[in-house]
Amino acid sequence: MTLAFETQVAQLRLPSTDTTLAEIGARVTAAVDGSSVAVSVRVGVPAAALRDALQGQVQELAQACGWTLARLEFEQRIASHAVQPNVEVRPNVRNLIAIASGKGGVGKSTTAVNLALALAADGARVGVLDADIYGPSVPMMLGLHGRPDSPDGKSIEPMRAYGIEAMSIGLLVEQDTPMIWRGPMATSALTQLLNDTRWGELDYLVVDLPPGTGDIQLTLAQKIPVAGAVIVTTPQDVATLDARKALKMFEKVEVPVLGLVENMAVHVCSNCGHAEHVFGEGGGARMAQQYGVPLLGSLPLELAIREQGDAGRPVVVADPQSTAARSYQATARRLAAALAQRPHTPRPLSVSLLGT
Known part of the structure; x- marks a missing residue:
């Protein structure tokens, strides 16, 4: 019995x-x-x-x-999960999750930051690496200011906000300084940010990639151990067209795609409650079905998400009981569940006990 x-x-x-x-x-x-x-x-x-x-x-x-x-x-x-072949794993980062998009303007960075905070709120140890060398936005979204410490002149202490660790090129240069770098310089900066940051013991390191399928994405796929990727898109056809290219890129380099996130799926009028699909309807679901990957979540188009991100206090921490925050929380849980079903690697586990 x-x-x-x-x-x-x-x-x-x-x-x-x-x-x-x-x-x-x-x-x-x-x-x-x-x-x-x-x-x-x-x-x-x-x-x-x-x-x-x-x-x-x-x-x-x-x-x-x-x-x-x-x-x-x-x-x-929380176990470490298998990464692409012939890539050495990092001892203190159990799972690196790449958040990608085929084009800019789909809310990828906002999604990455709020998913990281949602995973942390559920009890995980989480970090965020801003890999968008040319347009870093994570420092603003997390309300981070100043320069990170370097205890030995070689490595860098990650900065912390709302219970997660973070690192970005935006923390190392002046806010209005353009990164006028060719591809090799940008990819070198990415690997240095990852390898020289003194990350704590992390269950998940969420990497906010730049849009597209260029040098940085290729470096990530070939040299950095990635447990899985998440593709962010909006429902409109032109966005899903580019998102398909990002998905196929990860397939070619043997990085598993954990699922799609459909951002800006619906806007609900704050005055009358009318729901409108500003960027079309169902594009993410159709793409997920076509490529046989899960649709992890459909996120709303809300003014508060933008305002709170700009203010350095993302919606998951600013208003955790809101509809928007709950959408991110549900998406993060589906993401964690999708990763948990992937093959493990034989490394120490992160253990904590919750009970009554």
């Missing part, structure tokens, strides 16, 4: 996703003591939101078996 109960618990779905605990490789154990049962669940995704979301469902399953739920524990073990 205990085995059947564990199987039932494993079939519960992660919050905001269509993925079950079993599908992400969760390990469920139950210990019965008389009329009570203690349940332990080990998962490979950020677990801060899981216990509260699943507590009632596990309790109902226990009651159906004639038990009371004495204790529910969630153990978070």
